[in-house]
Amino acid sequence: MSEFMSYDPWASVTTRNGIGGDEIISMLQKSxxxxxxxxxxxxxxxxxxxxxxxxxxxxxRLMAISVEDIGFGCVEAPNLIYTLNCIRKEFLYNDGDRPMFFVHAIRFLCRQKKERSSDNVKNMLIKDFKHGRGVEVPDYAYxxxxxxxxxxxxxxxxFLTEASRVIPQLEGEDIKKIYNDYLEYCKHEEEDTSVSEVAPFxxxxxQF
Incomplete structure (x- = not known):
């Protein structure tokens, strides 16, 4: 743990009123x-x-916080914060309306229920790979x-019967019917000898 954040460039700068950069950033997120x-x-x-x-x-930081600290407390938070970030760029830096967007973003984030599970899972992944516990490809991936x-x-x-299985499956008669119809279509596709006059796309x- 002693090497964690051993170098932070924001610790080398100060704000307009002389506060350490790393300190003001920490104050923002912890608040x-x-x-x-x-x-x-x-x-x-x-x-x-x-x-x-x-x-x-x-x-x-606000975009990171919307996932790191809000998480499943409000899954719409990243969309709102990203949108506000885009909107503020439509205003000049010294436009009096520009601060309004981070004010709104922060007020929103402060009032949400919060949980940090995604950040914790991310950190566990990092530690697992660090200690040699990497990836083993399971049979279902082939x-x-x-x-x-x-x-x-x-x-x-x-693929249709095994590799494309989704869990949990959304229930619905139309979903089931479309799946069964497509499965039957694929089973008998080789029997279809008709050919388009135009070369298929x-x-x-x-995959990209």
Whole structure:
């Protein structure tokens, strides 16, 4: 743990009023975590009036916070914060309306229910890979989209009946009917000898 954050470039700069950059950033995030709007807004405004670069840093933290600290407490939070970040760019840096967007963003974030599970899971992944506990490809990953799957003879029917399974499955008679109709279509497609007079459109055989 002693090497964690051993170098932080924001610790080398100060804000307009002489506060350490790393300190004002920490104040912003910890205040939002605790729902302390006034403190969070004060930290944000100090960042804003310091420089456009600090304002950009402010918005990067707000976007991260919308996932890191809000998480499943409000899954719409990232969309709103990203949208507000885009809108503020339509106003000049010294336009009096521009701060309104981070004010709104922070007030919103402070008032949401919060949970940090995605950040915790991310950190566990990092530690697992660090200690050599990486990826083992499971059998269900091998299908017609992989070379090994094709070598195993796994075709489109295997994909439809096994590799494309979704859990939990959304229930619905129309969903079930469409699946069954398509499955039957694929089972008997080779029996269809009709050919279009126009050459069929060609798709890539691999995914971008």
């Amino acid at each position: 939002i975590r605790r729902g302390l709007e006034h403190n969070a807004l004060a930290a944000a405004y100090e960042m804003y009036i310091t420089s456009p670069q600090f304002e950009d840093k402010l918005w990067r 299908d017609l989209h992989t070379r090994k799957g094709r070598e195993m003879g796994r075709d489109e029917l295997h 060609e798709y890539n055989s691999w």
